[in-house]
Amino acid sequence: MxxxxxxxxxxxxxxxxxxxxxxxxxxxxxxxxxxxxxxxxxxxxxxxxxxxxxxxxxxxxxxxxxxxxxxIIDETEYKAFASRSFLDKVFNGSLSLMVTSFVRGQKLSVEEIERLKKLLEDEVTK
CATH class of the missing domain: 1.10.10.10 (Winged helix-like DNA-binding domain superfamily/Winged helix DNA-binding domain)
Structure with missing residues (x-):
């Protein structure tokens, strides 16, 4: 990286x-x-x-x-790096722990939940 x-x-x-x-x-x-x-x-x-x-x-x-x-630094590359760094630092690299923390800590709308489901389904089929 x-x-x-x-x-x-x-x-x-x-x-x-x-x-x-x-x-x-x-x-x-x-x-x-x-x-x-x-x-x-x-x-x-x-x-x-x-x-x-x-x-x-x-x-x-x-x-x-x-x-x-x-x-000099590309925005997309930096965001990916910063996200990974945050994930490693705060959630020991566990994406599922991070998502669980965000989902339980926020009130998600039905639309947001549907978007998340679709995103996960799309990733599984890649």
């Missing part, structure tokens, strides 16, 4: 913006994040710098002060 850098929850919020925009300047990222987070621009810039240092984000110089940032 591909290795990924450890990404904090705050850094993940920056990654989500970059995955959505594909590439952006720090100003664009700051504008988008300050609409949903109570973060100072300097905090967002620090998170961007950390992601660059970790090899999760690429920074290309546009001018003497401006950079354009783009994700």
């Amino acid at each position: 591909k290795e990924f850098p450890q990404i904090s929850e705050a850094e993940l919020e920056v990654m989500k913006v970059l995955w959505e925009l594909k590439q952006a300047t720090s100003s664009q990222i700051i504008e988008k994040l300050t609409k949903v987070k109570v973060w100072k621009p300097k905090t967002i810039q620090t998170l961007l710098n950390r992601l660059v240092a970790k090899g999760a984000v690429k920074a290309e110089k546009l001018s003497s002060k401006a950079f354009v940032y783009s994700p």
Whole structure:
């Protein structure tokens, strides 16, 4: 399995913006994040710098002060890695224990239960 850098929850919020925009300047990222987070621009810039240092984000110089940032890590691959990591850490790798925990802890609608049944049936027939 591909290795990924450890990404904090705050850094993940920056990654989500970059995955959505594909590439952006720090100003664009700051504008988008300050609409949903109570973060100072300097905090967002620090998170961007950390992601660059970790090899999760690429920074290309546009001018003497401006950079354009783009994700190096693929969103789908990272989500699969993070899901597996969570499963291993919290449920000792047991998918059935995790599903049981979520199902018992949530009120599922009839539609959600039917979707889950179909998903499981489709996986069995693959």
